[in-house]
Amino acid sequence: MGSFLSNLAKALLLITLLAHAGSVQAVPVQGSQSSGSPPPPAGDLKQAEPTGGSVPAEEAGTEEDEPLAESEPAGPPTHALPHPASPDPIYWVPTEGMEVVLTIDDGPSHLTEGFLAILAAEEVPAVFFWLAGSARLPLAAEVVRQGHQLGTHTISHPRLPRLPPAEAERQIAESKAALEAAAGVPIHFFRPPYGEHDRHTLETAAAHGLTTVLWNVDSRDWALADDPDTIIANVMARVKPGAVILIHERTQTLAVLPALIRALREAGYTFVPLAEPVPAPASGASGE
Numbered sequence: 001m002g003s004f005l006s007n008l009a010k011a012l013l014l015i016t017l018l019a020h021a022g023s024v025q026a027v028p029v030q031g032s033q034s035s036g037s038p039p040p041p042a043g044d045l046k047q048a049e050p051t052g053g054s055v056p057a058e059e060a061g062t063e064e065d066e067p068l069a070e071s072e073p074a075g076p077p078t079h080a081l082p083h084p085a086s087p088d089p090i091y092w093v094p095t096e097g098m099e100v101v102l103t104i105d106d107g108p109s110h111l112t113e114g115f116l117a118i119l120a121a122e123e124v125p126a127v128f129f130w131l132a133g134s135a136r137l138p139l140a141a142e143v144v145r146q147g148h149q150l151g152t153h154t155i156s157h158p159r160l161p162r163l164p165p166a167e168a169e170r171q172i173a174e175s176k177a178a179l180e181a182a183a184g185v186p187i188h189f190f191r192p193p194y195g196e197h198d199r200h201t202l203e204t205a206a207a208h209g210l211t212t213v214l215w216n217v218d219s220r221d222w223a224l225a226d227d228p229d230t231i232i233a234n235v236m237a238r239v240k241p242g243a244v245i246l247i248h249e250r251t252q253t254l255a256v257l258p259a260l261i262r263a264l265r266e267a268g269y270t271f272v273p274l275a276e277p278v279p280a281p282a283s284g285a286s287g288e
């Protein structure tokens, strides 16, 4: 007689455990790896602490490989994302070798084809951050055809944190759409003008499937029209493995670009593209 009761008790205990296990399983999805977005692939973009401020620090973040944890924001926006992206900007890329990423801002310009010719001759891949308001936007298809990457630098180069939120979002969303239409490929990268961003900037970019790419090596080329050799000196003084190097479509930069590439190569560096994000799973299934 006791055996019926004890079997019943065991069954109830089992049911309780199963139900509990089910509920426990559902909990950690939140907050840990951000529900809905796949974990970054090996060799994916490095994440760093957001500065929350204007121009990024020379060296934001550390060399540590596990930057997540306490400082991680609560989670992604709750609405469906076309290409889930982290709102955390990247300043450099993880690498085991002497690799750097060359990024070229503020095009397309009358100099774009000159930059492309040098990059092609030197077989250097680059990432162009462009203003979608430019009449030269159709050049985007040629940039992609030559193996370079494109990111948006907004429509008209405003200081985004000073704009009403809706206008800041328009600058990001419409420039992405225009670049995609011109280039014929999805655009995954975004660089705010002057590096100026706030939380809204970063979250808006992420909500539109864009990874915010800042830099950790500033050539200051825009200020060196009369002293182009210092562009090279600035880069060589700061460069290290994984560096994201910032230059602009400027006359003085174009003039020293072959020498800059040579100096980096002589120091042992090779040029790599940014890692493209992994596409989101096809179904909108909840959880993993």
Ligand SMILES: [Zn+2]
Pocket: 105, 106, 153, 157, 193, 194
């Ligand atoms: Zn710019």
